[in-house]
Amino acid sequence: MPVVKADLQACQGYANCVVGATDYFDLDDDGIVVVLRTEVPETDRLRVTEAARSCPVTALVVEDA
Amino acid sequence: MSDATVIVGSSIGGVRTAQSLRLEGYTGDIVLVGEETELPYDKPPLSKAVLAGTAEESSIRLLTGGDADAARIRLLLGHRAIGVDIAGRTLELEGHEPVGFDNLVIATGASARPSPWGQRPGIHVLRTLEDARRLRADLLSGGHLAVIGAGFIGAEAAATARSLGLDVTVIDPLPVPMSRIFNPEIGQWFGDLHRSNGVRTIFGTGVESLEGEQGSFVLRLTNGERLNASVVLVGIGAVPNDAWLASSGLLVDNGVVLDEFCRAVDAPAVYAVGDVARWRHLTHGEDTRIEHWTNAVEQASCVAHNITHPGAPRAYTPTEYVWSDQHDWKIQVVGRVGGGASHTVIGHPEAHGRFAALYTADGTSLRGAAIVNWPKALVACRRGMATGITVQELRDKLESQLDPQPVVAS
Ligand SMILES: Cc1cc2nc3c(=O)[nH]c(=O)nc-3n(C[C@H](O)[C@H](O)[C@H](O)COP(=O)(O)OP(=O)(O)OC[C@H]3O[C@@H](n4cnc5c(N)ncnc54)[C@H](O)[C@@H]3O)c2cc1C
Numbered sequence: 001m002p003v004v005k006a007d008l009q010a011c012q013g014y015a016n017c018v019v020g021a022t023d024y025f026d027l028d029d030d031g032i033v034v035v036l037r038t039e040v041p042e043t044d045r046l047r048v049t050e051a052a053r054s055c056p057v058t059a060l061v062v063e064d065a
Numbered sequence: 066m067s068d069a070t071v072i073v074g075s076s077i078g079g080v081r082t083a084q085s086l087r088l089e090g091y092t093g094d095i096v097l098v099g100e101e102t103e104l105p106y107d108k109p110p111l112s113k114a115v116l117a118g119t120a121e122e123s124s125i126r127l128l129t130g131g132d133a134d135a136a137r138i139r140l141l142l143g144h145r146a147i148g149v150d151i152a153g154r155t156l157e158l159e160g161h162e163p164v165g166f167d168n169l170v171i172a173t174g175a176s177a178r179p180s181p182w183g184q185r186p187g188i189h190v191l192r193t194l195e196d197a198r199r200l201r202a203d204l205l206s207g208g209h210l211a212v213i214g215a216g217f218i219g220a221e222a223a224a225t226a227r228s229l230g231l232d233v234t235v236i237d238p239l240p241v242p243m244s245r246i247f248n249p250e251i252g253q254w255f256g257d258l259h260r261s262n263g264v265r266t267i268f269g270t271g272v273e274s275l276e277g278e279q280g281s282f283v284l285r286l287t288n289g290e291r292l293n294a295s296v297v298l299v300g301i302g303a304v305p306n307d308a309w310l311a312s313s314g315l316l317v318d319n320g321v322v323l324d325e326f327c328r329a330v331d332a333p334a335v336y337a338v339g340d341v342a343r344w345r346h347l348t349h350g351e352d353t354r355i356e357h358w359t360n361a362v363e364q365a366s367c368v369a370h371n372i373t374h375p376g377a378p379r380a381y382t383p384t385e386y387v388w389s390d391q392h393d394w395k396i397q398v399v400g401r402v403g404g405g406a407s408h409t410v411i412g413h414p415e416a417h418g419r420f421a422a423l424y425t426a427d428g429t430s431l432r433g434a435a436i437v438n439w440p441k442a443l444v445a446c447r448r449g450m451a452t453g454i455t456v457q458e459l460r461d462k463l464e465s466q467l468d469p470q471p472v473v474a475s
Contacts, residue, residue, distance in 0.1 A: 015447050019448075027441070027444050028440075029441060031443075050085065053362070
């Protein structure tokens with residue numbers, strides 16, 4: 001199953017991912033992404049990949065595990 | 066079914082359209098045409114980390130040749146589009162034979178509004194990677210940078226130049242910076258931010274003339290002052306790159322005019338995304354053009370959906386979002402702020418080191434917000450805009466989270 005990978009060093013807290021897939025992403029108090037679910041079922045792949053690609057600093061990718 | 070989508074413009078809007086088409090399962094040919102010979106790169110860091118020299122140029126590439134091959138995206142770089150034949154479905158290029166298409170996506174973005182005070186060495190605009198390289202080279206010689214225009218790009222470049230140790234002056238005809246976007250109270254705080262970081266601000270004053278050469282420019286201001294500068298950055302906005310469509314017959318009016326599905330109003334196989342697109346925003350009830358990064362990305366994904374689902378197109382009704390980094394402020398603006406809307410502010414830059422200004426047009430519902438250095442407020446505002454939260458609910462929520470973080474007065 002595809003998985004979400006986050007680069008916590010790169011994250012700048014823009015929150016585009018939260019808007020794109022609010023059930024997969026949140027921000028902590030310091031504005032760093034929290035991945036709520038790492039496994040992405042095929043039915044969510046398009047939506048979660050688009051949310052990951054909406055990150056302005058490429059901190060998120062959806063990869064085949 | 067063999068099909069070809071040609072995308073004109075190889076920056077964020079064009080690249081994301083190509084990638085989203087593949088994600089949607091599009092199997093036709095994709096050709097990505099770009100005027101610049103550079104591999105596609107991203108623009109926001111050009112006034113921030115790339116200008117500061119804290120990020121490598123390689124970190125802003127949007128697509129490598131390998132990525133393009135893997136996604137079967139044909140790159141046609143170094144060729145400017147000069148016209149389109151709508152009836153014949155062909156794109157005309159400089160230095161290349163015409164390219165046929167079934168769908169055309171216009172993603173030619175915008176250009177920096179040119180300096181009305183002449184163009185010569187030492188007078189800069191900031192839009193492309195080459196612009197950023199040239200400006201950085203001049204900043205590294207030190208001296209005094211005069212920035213004309215206190216909008217996002219001028220303000221960011223001013224902050225970056227301060228971090229490189231230059232003397233910086235920002236000049237803007239508006240008495241309060243950012244007051245085209247925010248109300249004066251918030252705009253005033255932006256002015257304070259610059260001054261407390263050692264930027265000299267001259268607001269409510271225009272530039273009458275700019276004389277001299279690199280290293281010894283003299284700006285004559287409308288208040289009679291003469292200002293010396295070694296380097297000048299002109300940051301007075303952008304203009305959409307739509308002139309190349311003049312002979313196409315497409316309706317162009319400060320951007321390509323589109324319906325709610327981002328299709329040209331007079332040519333349904335033609336779409337546009339990003340800074341060049343003026344589309345019918347159904348929830349705002351008006352034609353809208355937005356020069357923000359997130360808009361280019363979201364519009365690209367909507368257009369990719371609409372090309373691959375012609376029977377079930379989606380209307381594009383985004384909530385605006387833009388960020389800007391200036392000195393130690395991370396500024397984020399959601400929805401629509403300023404204008405006639407009333408606002409309420411939670412937090413304070415000095416008392417708390419963070420704040421959120423919430424805007425409402427009808428006194429109840431949230432219309433937009435400006436947030437500085439406060440990630441939880443950003444998430445609450447962005448989620449709240451989607452779910453239709455009231456200003457009162459949001460205010461209560463944020464106030465309860467506002468633990469005082471006194472900042473030592475400097
Ligand atoms: C310095 C800078 C900092 C920014 N910072 C932020 C920020 O912090 N946050 C934010 O939200 N937004 C920011 N933006 C805005 C954001 O970068 C733009 O909204 C975004 O780049 C728009 O993307 P686009 O693809 O529509 O257009 P563009 O990025 O303008 O790209 C258009 C592309 O089309 C090409 N082109 C133009 N005409 C032709 C032609 N006739 N034929 C072929 N190719 C052509 C151009 O060469 C260019 O590659 C910033 C912009 C700049 C310049």
